[in-house]
Amino acid sequence: MSEPPAAPRERSPRLDRRLRLAALLVTLGLVVEALSFLSVHPAAFFAFLAPGALLVAVGVVVYLWTIVSHAEFSS
Amino acid sequence: MISIGTLFAVAVFVTVALAALPVLRPELTRGRGGRVLAFFALFIFPALLTAGGLTVHMEQAKSTEFCLSCHLMEPYGESLWTEDASFLAASHFQNRRVAQDSACYTCHTDYTMFGDVSAKWRGLRHVWVQVLGDPPPPEEIELYSSYNNRECLHCHGGARAYVENELHAEVLGELASGELSCLECHGPVHEVADVAERERWTPAGAPAGEGIDAEGEGIDEEDEADGEGGGDE
Numbered sequence: 001m002s003e004p005p006a007a008p009r010e011r012s013p014r015l016d017r018r019l020r021l022a023a024l025l026v027t028l029g030l031v032v033e034a035l036s037f038l039s040v041h042p043a044a045f046f047a048f049l050a051p052g053a054l055l056v057a058v059g060v061v062v063y064l065w066t067i068v069s070h071a072e073f074s075s
Numbered sequence: 076m077i078s079i080g081t082l083f084a085v086a087v088f089v090t091v092a093l094a095a096l097p098v099l100r101p102e103l104t105r106g107r108g109g110r111v112l113a114f115f116a117l118f119i120f121p122a123l124l125t126a127g128g129l130t131v132h133m134e135q136a137k138s139t140e141f142c143l144s145c146h147l148m149e150p151y152g153e154s155l156w157t158e159d160a161s162f163l164a165a166s167h168f169q170n171r172r173v174a175q176d177s178a179c180y181t182c183h184t185d186y187t188m189f190g191d192v193s194a195k196w197r198g199l200r201h202v203w204v205q206v207l208g209d210p211p212p213p214e215e216i217e218l219y220s221s222y223n224n225r226e227c228l229h230c231h232g233g234a235r236a237y238v239e240n241e242l243h244a245e246v247l248g249e250l251a252s253g254e255l256s257c258l259e260c261h262g263p264v265h266e267v268a269d270v271a272e273r274e275r276w277t278p279a280g281a282p283a284g285e286g287i288d289a290e291g292e293g294i295d296e297e298d299e300a301d302g303e304g305g306g307d308e
Contacts (some may be wrong), residue, residue, distance in 0.1 A: 023097040026121050030094065033128050034087040042202045043146045045132050045214065049199075053129065056121045063117040066306040 019065040025059030082131070083127065090120040136195060142179040145205065150213045150267035151179075158274035163264045169276060186229040214268040224250055227257045 032052035036044045093116035095231065096103055103109040135141055143152040155178065157165040164182070167173050173181040184194040197219060204210050229250065231237045242260070249255035258264065 016252060019097050019101050019104055022117055023094050023113075025267075026117050027091050027094045027098065030087050030091050030121060030124065033125065034084060034091075036132070037083065037128070040135050040138065040141050042136075042141070042198060042205075045136055045141075045195075046199065046202050048132050053125050055142060056125050060118050063113070067114075 012070075015066065015070050018062060018070075022059045022063035022066060025055050025062060027059075029053065029055030029057075029059060083124070083131065086120070086124055090116060090124060133191060133195060136198065137177045137180040137184075137239055138180045139176055139180075145201070147205065147210055147213055147216070148179075151265050153275075154265040154267055154270045156275050156277040157270070161263070162266065163258075163261050165276070170221065182226060182291055184226070185223070222256065223233050224253050224255075224257050 029052050032055065033048055034049035036052055038044070090204040096116065097113055104113045139152070141254065142148055151164075154162065155165050160166045160169075164178075167182070168175060168178050180194070183189050187193070200219075232251075237243055243250065246255050250257065
């Protein structure tokens with residue numbers, strides 16, 4: 001008699017929330033970065049750095065922190 | 076021909092689409108494929124795009140167009156068209172001793188290992204003062220520190236016309252050490268207080284009263300005549 005298929009592992013809603021937050025930050029940051037290329041102006045350069053690159057950096061850090069602090073994500 | 080800007084925009088669009096997947100359907104990241112996708116969409120691609128975008132912005136920030144896009148800098152841009160060849164900035168710009176599309180940057184960067192970064196850091200201070208501070212009128216703007224001979228000698232140092240010049244020969248050591256500033260003898264530089272009243276140079280072939288674009292169309296390359304203060308060597 002074959003074993004029943006393993007049930008999909010449950011993930012904590014917190015992990016999903018964090019991943020969603022990371023993805024949201026990265027997406028917003030990239031959109032701001034892309035918009036900053038519409039103009040050659042110091043304000044566009046400033047917008048690229050903050051909030052654009054800053055949002056991306058925070059999003060990446062949240063993502064990396066999430067995957068190293070939740071063993072279930074990578075196991 | 077597809078420009079770098081278009082490629083960048085496409086790459087950003089694709090990455091945004093990929094990064095939006097975990098936002099809309101976080102359950103996708105439960106499988107191995109989803110986790111790999113998330114790793115690229117939320118780490119590798121954004122990091123590469125941000126690094127690439129920063130490089131493009133840094134390059135754009137070297138352009139004359141970029142510097143003169145600030146209203147406060149307009150008189151400085153106008154000073155590049157001064158007819159009087161004794162004006163240092165004008166003589167360099169008009170005679171193409173500096174690339175016209177990066178004229179400001181060529182003289183106002185630091186020729187050191189991290190000169191680009193320090194120049195842009197100063198630029199961010201300009202933006203900070205402009206947006207949140209109380210910017211002085213153009214004629215009262217001063218450099219954060221006295222102009223360093225290193226920036227002049229980056230091009231002129233070692234040039235035959237520079238080292239063999241009788242006046243230079245006596246003070247080469249002082250010029251190299253910065254004890255004597257190049258600007259002690261070579262100037263005025265911009266002098267924007269009365270720039271509107273000064274006679275304006277019009278390149279041959281250009282309509283009267285109009286200058287040339289950043290590409291330098293219409294400049295007579297043979298016109299190397301300099302005044303006393305504007306000579307480069």
